[in-house]
Amino acid sequence: MKAKIIITPKKAVVDPQGKAVQNALEHMGYSGINAVHVGKYLEIELNGADRDTACRQLDEACHRFLSNPVIEDYKLEIE
Amino acid sequence: MNFAVLQFPASNCDQDALHALRDVLGHSARYVWHKETSLDDADALIVPGGFSYGDYLRCGAIARFSPVMQALQQFATNGGLVLGICNGFQVLCEAGLLPGALIRNRSLQFRCEHIFLKTLTTESPFTNRIPEGNLLKIPIAHGEGCYFADEDTLNKLKANNQILWQYCNAQGEVTEQSNPNGSLWNIAGICDERRNVAGLMPHPERACEAILGSADGSLIFESLIHALKSAAVAKAA
Numbered sequence: 001m002k003a004k005i006i007i008t009p010k011k012a013v014v015d016p017q018g019k020a021v022q023n024a025l026e027h028m029g030y031s032g033i034n035a036v037h038v039g040k041y042l043e044i045e046l047n048g049a050d051r052d053t054a055c056r057q058l059d060e061a062c063h064r065f066l067s068n069p070v071i072e073d074y075k076l077e078i079e
Numbered sequence: 080m081n082f083a084v085l086q087f088p089a090s091n092c093d094q095d096a097l098h099a100l101r102d103v104l105g106h107s108a109r110y111v112w113h114k115e116t117s118l119d120d121a122d123a124l125i126v127p128g129g130f131s132y133g134d135y136l137r138c139g140a141i142a143r144f145s146p147v148m149q150a151l152q153q154f155a156t157n158g159g160l161v162l163g164i165c166n167g168f169q170v171l172c173e174a175g176l177l178p179g180a181l182i183r184n185r186s187l188q189f190r191c192e193h194i195f196l197k198t199l200t201t202e203s204p205f206t207n208r209i210p211e212g213n214l215l216k217i218p219i220a221h222g223e224g225c226y227f228a229d230e231d232t233l234n235k236l237k238a239n240n241q242i243l244w245q246y247c248n249a250q251g252e253v254t255e256q257s258n259p260n261g262s263l264w265n266i267a268g269i270c271d272e273r274r275n276v277a278g279l280m281p282h283p284e285r286a287c288e289a290i291l292g293s294a295d296g297s298l299i300f301e302s303l304i305h306a307l308k309s310a311a312v313a314k315a316a
Contacts, residue, residue: 009182013227014261016185065144068137068173070180071227 001046003058006075007067008039054078080307082108083121087142092128099287104300113145122307123160126167138223139169160204161276165221168278176276179228185261189222194259196267197247200240203270204306205277208298214251215295217281219259224280226262244268244279
C-alpha cells in the first residue's frame, strides 16, 4: 500500500510562492490563471495490510506532524 | 541565574546566546543537547536560532518532537521561563506553546539586517526592564519569519497584552515599510497567556555589546534575570 498526502496552504494564508509562480506563468504568456497555490506532496510506502489502521494512523500523523493545521490543509489517500 | 540553552542538530545561534548570557551578562549558562531528557537546575530556557533538523518539512516541525522538548513542555507547564529566538520561536509555535505560525517572508527573500522594535507592554518577564517608549535596535536573519494567526487568535493576543514586540521604523511608527517579512500586525514577538513562554524572530543575543552595533538586546535578557530574581525573593519571603 501507498499513502499519498497533499498539503496546501490554507486559503486565508498569504502564499507568496504561489503568487511568484503565478506572476512567472503570466509573464510567459499563459493566460486564464486565477491563482496558484504551492504546497507539498508526500508519498509514504506502507508495509502493513490493514487499510483502515493505516488510514487512521496517518490521519493522526498528518494532523500532529506532517501538516500544521494553523496554516495548512491536507488530503490523504491510500491506494 | 542558571540558563539552559537548547541545542538541536543545526542550531547555530546557541553559542551567541551562551556568550551573551555568560560572558556579557555574567550568569551561568550551559548547553542542553536535544537528546537529554532533564533540565536539572535550570532557571530559564533559551531555544536558540538556527535550522533545527535542517528545517525539513516545516521550520521547527521536527525539533518539537525531540526528547528535550518533553522536558521543556513540563518546565513551561510548571511556570518556568522559556524564550525562543528565531528558529526557537518557530519551534515553540510548532509545539503549540505559542499560538500562530511563522511562514515564508512575503518578499520570499532571506532578510538579514538591523530593525527597530517597539515594546508594547513591560508587563512580562521578557520586557520588564525595557524603559517605556524605548525602541530596540536588534538584527533579524530569517527567511520564514512572517507571523500568521487567524483573526480570533490575533484579537485574543491583543486583548491579553500578549503581543510583546512589533516591527517599527526609527521613529517608533508601526508601518508597512518597517515590516521586514509581512507579519500580521507587524508582530515580531509574543508571549503565551500565562506570560512565561515567549518567542521573537529578531536576535537579542546578537545585540548585547556596543561593538556589535547595539546592546539593546541585553534589555530582554536583563528583564528575564530581573523576573527570576524577583521570583526568588518572593519564594524566600
